Amino acid sequence: MCDLTRAGWLLGRDSGVRPLQEAYGSQAFARALPTIMPSDRPTAKDLRRLHASHLLCCASELNTQKIATRGGCYAYGKIPLRDAPNTVPPAAYFLAAWTFAQDARARCLAEATPLRIVAHCASGKHRSPAVACFLLAGFSGTSIELSWKMLVASYPAAERVQSYLDAAEKALAQIQAGVAGDGDAGDGTGTGRPTRT
Numbered sequence: 001m002c003d004l005t006r007a008g009w010l011l012g013r014d015s016g017v018r019p020l021q022e023a024y025g026s027q028a029f030a031r032a033l034p035t036i037m038p039s040d041r042p043t044a045k046d047l048r049r050l051h052a053s054h055l056l057c058c059a060s061e062l063n064t065q066k067i068a069t070r071g072g073c074y075a076y077g078k079i080p081l082r083d084a085p086n087t088v089p090p091a092a093y094f095l096a097a098w099t100f101a102q103d104a105r106a107r108c109l110a111e112a113t114p115l116r117i118v119a120h121c122a123s124g125k126h127r128s129p130a131v132a133c134f135l136l137a138g139f140s141g142t143s144i145e146l147s148w149k150m151l152v153a154s155y156p157a158a159e160r161v162q163s164y165l166d167a168a169e170k171a172l173a174q175i176q177a178g179v180a181g182d183g184d185a186g187d188g189t190g191t192g193r194p195t196r197t
Contacts, residue, residue, distance in 0.1 A: 034105060034115035034139060038132040038155055040124030047071025052118045054104040056097060058128045059083070059121040074107050075100075081127045081164075088163045094134050094171035101135050129158035134168035141176075144169045 037050065044067050047055065055068035060080035068076035077100035079093045101117060108115040117135070121127035129151060137147035144165055152158050 034101070034108075034117060034135075036132045036135050036139075037116070037118050038124055038128040038151070038158060039118050039120040040128075041122060042067060042071070042118055042120055044070035044072075047073060047118065050118065051114070051116055053108055053113060053116045054100070054118070056100055056117055056119040056131065057121075058097070058119055058131045062120075062122060064120070074111070075104060077104075079131070081121070081131070083122065083126060085126065085161045085163055089167045091167050091170040091174065094131065094168050095174065097131050097135060098138055098171065098175060101138070125157055125159045126161045126164065129155060130161060130164035130168055133158075133165065134172060137168070137172050138175055144172055 037052075039046075041062060041064065042050075042052075042055070047067065048071050052071060053074050055064060055071065055073045055076050057064050057076070057078040058081050060082045063078070065076045065078075077097070079096050079100075081089055081093055097119075104117060105115050119128045119131045119135070132155075133144060133147045133151045136142070136151060137144050140147065142150075148158075148160065148165065152160075
């Protein structure tokens, strides 16, 4: 993670990171946002240094669960994205990442600790930035396009793969429409928890 961690967390209240409203002008965000960091394959030492609460593997060919455990993460998640830029991955992979992030958020709220998700793939250039962009859009209520612009400003190693962002857009539309992952308290208010069926 040598080059990638120098960029710092994509989003959050860590020292040196400007608040979103200051960084992006009139775009106001009403809810507290987690810190999300796309990355290549981390080490346990990297995770401890970053104080990562959760590790999300975005590569079908990798298994970094032991690294997450040794790095002190509360939980590990995996979505089996293949590095195939010419094919559109299933939106279900992004929805699984959203469910993982919502469960991670609930755990960190219960533990009164900051939510810091490291999303990684093999190179840290294609799959993990697409997933981080999707999570940023989901948590902040922005579009995939605006989230991508914010991500690239903080994480220049990201390379745009339109097919991944197309799948992310489909998944985000389902979340924003209330079809998946926004929960419902029964009175029309969202709970922030994934919808369980």
